[in-house]
Amino acid sequence: MAHTLDDVNRYLREKGFRSTGARRTILEAIFGGGGHFTAEELLDTLRGRGGKVSRASVYRTLGMLVDGGFVETREFRRGQTMYEAVLGREHHDHLICTVCGKIIEFENEAIERLQDAVAREHGFTLEHHSLRLYGRCDVCGRGS
Amino acid sequence: MAHTLDDVNRYLREKGFRSTGARRTILEAIFGGGGHFTAEELLDTLRGRGGKVSRASVYRTLGMLVDGGFVETREFRRGQTMYEAVLGREHHDHLICTVCGKIIEFENEAIERLQDAVAREHGFTLEHHSLRLYGRCDVCGRGS
DNA sequence: ATACGTGCAAACGTTTTGCATATCG
DNA sequence: CGATATGCAAAACGTTTGCACGTAT
Numbered sequence: 001m002a003h004t005l006d007d008v009n010r011y012l013r014e015k016g017f018r019s020t021g022a023r024r025t026i027l028e029a030i031f032g033g034g035g036h037f038t039a040e041e042l043l044d045t046l047r048g049r050g051g052k053v054s055r056a057s058v059y060r061t062l063g064m065l066v067d068g069g070f071v072e073t074r075e076f077r078r079g080q081t082m083y084e085a086v087l088g089r090e091h092h093d094h095l096i097c098t099v100c101g102k103i104i105e106f107e108n109e110a111i112e113r114l115q116d117a118v119a120r121e122h123g124f125t126l127e128h129h130s131l132r133l134y135g136r137c138d139v140c141g142r143g144s
Numbered sequence: 145m146a147h148t149l150d151d152v153n154r155y156l157r158e159k160g161f162r163s164t165g166a167r168r169t170i171l172e173a174i175f176g177g178g179g180h181f182t183a184e185e186l187l188d189t190l191r192g193r194g195g196k197v198s199r200a201s202v203y204r205t206l207g208m209l210v211d212g213g214f215v216e217t218r219e220f221r222r223g224q225t226m227y228e229a230v231l232g233r234e235h236h237d238h239l240i241c242t243v244c245g246k247i248i249e250f251e252n253e254a255i256e257r258l259q260d261a262v263a264r265e266h267g268f269t270l271e272h273h274s275l276r277l278y279g280r281c282d283v284c285g286r287g288s
Numbered sequence: 289a290t291a292c293g294t295g296c297a298a299a300c301g302t303t304t305t306g307c308a309t310a311t312c313g
Numbered sequence: 314c315g316a317t318a319t320g321c322a323a324a325a326c327g328t329t330t331g332c333a334c335g336t337a338t
Contacts (some may be wrong), residue, residue: 018312054320075219116253122248123282130276140265198295
């Protein structure tokens with residue numbers, strides 16, 4: 001984890017993928033921006049910048065990056081995939097406000113260790129995990 | 145949490161929902177079967193039993209049960225909602241085999257407590273959470 | 289009787305795909 | 314030049330909805 005942009009380019013080259021205009025534009029937007037985004041939001045960003053990239057290329061490129069482990073997907077809401085660049089970032093989990101949708105990232109070593117222990121107990125070789133805590137954030141919780 | 149079938153029926157009655165044939169058939173299949181299922185699988189089960197229930201009714205009934213807290217949804221795979229009856233069952237999380245799809249349920253008090261602590265640190269009032277551990281199960285892990 | 293539920297088929301939003309064209313190496 | 318990527322539009326997928334008809338209360 002915690003790659004650099006060079007890692008991405010090297011990975012793509014090694015896999016025999018070509019460096020095309022569309023691909024470079026998309027990579028730039030994803031790894032320059034940061035944060036969570038949907039495919040459609042990414043497409044809007046690209047179009048706003050005057051780049052002319054098709055929806056298909058956005059989805060295809062996102063797929064490659066997910067396969068390479070440079071982007072992760074999350075399903076915060078049903079029916080829409082959220083993507084997040086993991087470039088240069090360490091693993092983290094999410095707290096999601098069920099009222100305003102705010103997303104806070106956190107890391108907790110102790111939880112990670114317990115997860116490993118649970119997996120081991122059940123004979124699993126852990127590959128990755130997803131932990132999401134849903135609740136009301138400090139602001140939205142006041143009214144309850 | 146941990147309701148009985150009577151709780152479900154009482155809830156539905158109190159909400160003013162009617163007891164119809166389709167509804168009874170669906171409830172029976174969901175709470176009689178147990179386990180994880182998709183809307184389509186549930187529909188197949190119902191049809192296999194000769195019941196004639198429409199896809200629309202399946203989705204509408206599932207929605208009511210989710211609202212009532214008797215069924216929970218999970219997104220194990222992208223683009224498809226998995227449902228699970230929580231009737232008579234305590235909270236638990238999941239280990240998912242990325243090769244064969246096997247799902248193992250587990251409970252871990254220590255992890256739960258740490259989650260509460262994390263939420264508190266960030267000023268969140270926790271409502272629910274989702275923890276999924278992905279990896280290779282004991283059987284599928286041997287070949288690696 | 290009348291409000292609520294049903295089934296059907298059409299609509300929806302997201303994602304994937306087939307194919308002809310353009311581009312990279 | 315040959316292989317791969319692109320853009321488009323159509324298809325696919327799971328899910329939701331409008332509506333005329335049925336049924337529980």
